[in-house]
Amino acid sequence: MRGRYRRAVSKTPTQGILPYQDIKQLIVTGALTASPAIEDRQIQPASLDLRLGRKAYRLISSFLPELSPISSRLDVLDFYQSDLVMYEMDLTEGAILEKGHVYLVPLLEHLKLPKNLRARANPKSTTGRLDVFTRVVTDLNAGFDEIRSGYHGPLFLEVVPRSFAVKVRTGQSLNQIRFVRGEATVSDASLKTLHSKSPLLYHNSPTRKVLGQREFRAERGLFLRIDLKGDDRTDSGIIGYRAKKNSHVIDLAKVGHYSAADFWEPLHRHRHDSLLLEPEEFYILASKERIRVPAGYAAEMVAYEAACGELRTHYAGFFDPGFGYGAKGEIKGTQVVLEVRPHDVPFLIHDGQTFFKVVYDRMLDVPSQLYGTTLGSSYQGQALTLSKHFKV
Template sequence: MAILSDKDIREYLEEGKIKIEPILDEKQIQPSSIDMRLGDEFKVFKVIRKPFIDPKDEEDVSSYMESTTVEEGEAFIIHPNEFALATTLEYVKVPDNLVARVEGRSSMGRLGVTMHVTAGFIDPGFEGKITLEISNIGAMPVALYPGQRVCQIVFETMTSPSEIPYGHPSRNSKYMGQTSPESSRIKRDYELKK
């Protein structure tokens, strides 16, 4: 596997092999990645009085989170030890012969803010806005602004195209086509076992 360079990224974009909308600003294309911008929708955990989250209960999982939209020019404040879901401003379509990874930008990491906790891998065939799992592991609250470059996406070639890519009807592609932050859909994992 090989990581696409800035030259390759531009060619893939021009040829429509990788689709990213809205159209990128040239400064977003880095030597081996594309900087992605923060959307304006966030999901945060509510303070509730239950002993645990039950991953087998989809209503239970989604009931723990509430959505908020940040108005233009305003900031979302993430406090120390807080976790939030958001999405990229950009809608991405990954071809069947590439995989992608979301990585944090060092400028954000130096503020104590991580952009993906565990889900940085994007399967071939994925299409949608990328969910960001944002945590503040620092000591101070940090302002996050919609449109701000907060993470980067890296594309890697595969040895061959995927035979059954993400989104294929035979797959349980839980987040295909997402356009807003989505709570965990882990309950679907249990439904597959039936």
């Protein structure tokens, strides 16, 4: 299998995303450490799931530790004298993170990256679909989620539940980290060539027709559209969901447990195939196209707010090798589920409107494990799908 996929990449790259087997090697060499030790379940085809530590700190506000180590802001004898920390919480037996509050959680993992290796982080799909805003913070850094080459130090996770209060415990994973060597991004010309040989996008229709070259739009990534018509093969007419304002706590340990009706309002197809998004409401929507990520590549949704208006179109953005592809390329794409939050003003969107963008990166090698095979991947065959905590 690996030989077949390697032929899809012109040559073994020296720059790219580290695959499953190389992440395991980082653990062996001590570039990745943790207590308790990192578990195999955390290692994904092109990323590592990071785990919540034993404490959480309720903060007055978000912050960036550009001028001092994070621990110096947390290590105070009297939190009432702190300009940042309100109180400390124990996560070992579980604790509730309230909606709208800012928390900082030291993660169990610790990095000792070599000088030629950097990293970037992203919420897991399940985290994004619950409207839990997360971003990794590192010492002496002026940005979130981007971890500089050669970084030696701890990792912290800022967590802000937006729509629902959530119960979390030590060892649970809300986000993931991807390791990068050099420049990994695939050019637009290479994307077009790849699409002609191994299609990346399909129409979301019963025939799963490949997107033609005229419809295939690339400009520093692939442009994709929003689906507001839904599946004509069903009678539900549901084209999305909107989070209810007042709901109970969601325990992240309970999978397939909650009734969607208690937390979500279904949105039905409008006669004009449009949808008015209200400011600061949270929506789950889906893409017009079905996306594939061949085994020699990884992908990521990127910010598109500046071009399409005052709204955020996603929280979780990593797509692993094999997403919508299958072990032998037998899957004709998977819809992308979007987490959408408008800001400031109402925003009207229409079916087929360009709505977000996906950037492809090269892998350093084909992963020994692909998405949707033996790793227990949750969303390989998804359509419009809520997080795994809700009953199907």
